[in-house]
Amino acid sequence: MNTQYKKGVLDLCVLSILKNGDQYGYELANRLSEMIQISDGTVYPILRKLAVDGMVTTYLQESQSGPPRKYYRLTGLGQTALIDMRREWSSFAESVNKIVGGAFS
Amino acid sequence: MNRAEYMDQLKSALAGLNQNDISDICSDFEEHFDIGLSEGKSESDIALELGSPKEVAMTYLNRDDKDDNIIPEQSPFTSHATTNSESESAAKGSSDPVNQAISQTLNQTKAPPKDLNGPRAFVVLLNLLLMVWVWIGIYSTLIGFWGITAGLVVAAIALLSALAFLPAGVTAAIVLLALALISFSVASGILNFFLTKLTIIATKGYIKWNADVYNNGF
Numbered sequence: 001m002n003t004q005y006k007k008g009v010l011d012l013c014v015l016s017i018l019k020n021g022d023q024y025g026y027e028l029a030n031r032l033s034e035m036i037q038i039s040d041g042t043v044y045p046i047l048r049k050l051a052v053d054g055m056v057t058t059y060l061q062e063s064q065s066g067p068p069r070k071y072y073r074l075t076g077l078g079q080t081a082l083i084d085m086r087r088e089w090s091s092f093a094e095s096v097n098k099i100v101g102g103a104f105s
Numbered sequence: 106m107n108r109a110e111y112m113d114q115l116k117s118a119l120a121g122l123n124q125n126d127i128s129d130i131c132s133d134f135e136e137h138f139d140i141g142l143s144e145g146k147s148e149s150d151i152a153l154e155l156g157s158p159k160e161v162a163m164t165y166l167n168r169d170d171k172d173d174n175i176i177p178e179q180s181p182f183t184s185h186a187t188t189n190s191e192s193e194s195a196a197k198g199s200s201d202p203v204n205q206a207i208s209q210t211l212n213q214t215k216a217p218p219k220d221l222n223g224p225r226a227f228v229v230l231l232n233l234l235l236m237v238w239v240w241i242g243i244y245s246t247l248i249g250f251w252g253i254t255a256g257l258v259v260a261a262i263a264l265l266s267a268l269a270f271l272p273a274g275v276t277a278a279i280v281l282l283a284l285a286l287i288s289f290s291v292a293s294g295i296l297n298f299f300l301t302k303l304t305i306i307a308t309k310g311y312i313k314w315n316a317d318v319y320n321n322g323f
Contacts, residue, residue, distance in 0.1 A: 024136075024140075025133055025136065025137060026136065026137050026140040026141065029137070033154070038156075039154060039155055039156025039157075039160075039161075040137065040151075040154045040155045040156065041134070041154075041155035041156040041157075041158070041160075041161040042156065042161070042164065044130070044133045044134065044137075044161070045161065045164040045165050047133075048129075048130070048133075048165070065143045066139050066140060066143045067136065067139055069136065069140070070133065070136060076321065076322065079321050080321060083320075083321070
């Protein structure tokens, strides 16, 4: 699939997954790459950017196996941004679907 | 590609960034390898899934460049450095908003989930006790205004239709009065139109604010 498509919506996808609960990078990357064809490595730059922008915070938590994991949590700012992005996305997707569906033919 | 090769390539591709950023980023990927291995994957499988280290690094470089342009260099005095290592990095004069933000978020330990009960109770009580009456008042006033407009129109029509029964001497005065009433009704109608529009906008905004507070708190 066209990588340009994905770039714009990955932030939205990551925030949406985090809305359902805190995640560590590995789990998040796996979940995303199950649904959308991306490389796992794409997720970390996005998470870092979201942290810098204050959309997510991170904390370390011990795990039964292996070293502590870095968890990502949605902030209040992230929640607000997610609401806006979701609204934008659905109206955009709706318009594109109309055009692709032949609204102008 | 095995783990060591992957990390080497990633590190050298990240060379443009400062040391703190590079080690932060690398620790994310080391963690990814650790977890992947503990789940029984091979190093080369994990490396394959992660995608080319050069491409991954490019994403970081682009994003970080952009951030550097937006956030001006911070002096050690305005930086939010709280720990020694952070003050040191700030004192070195390296503008490093990325790393500082990351450290700040890292310093925050797990906070309890946002409590929405307060905001929700506030919204419900505010509406039940106060805003319901305020809005009833506003809409009643609006209906009253429209009543005045309608009354003016009716009065003008009544006056004009009564002309035939009135003495001829007052015709001019009555017509003038009727015209005046009609002008007033038009003026008040226009005013009411905008007031109604404004009220609807305010109502929508108020409902949206309620929903926001209810769903997300303050």
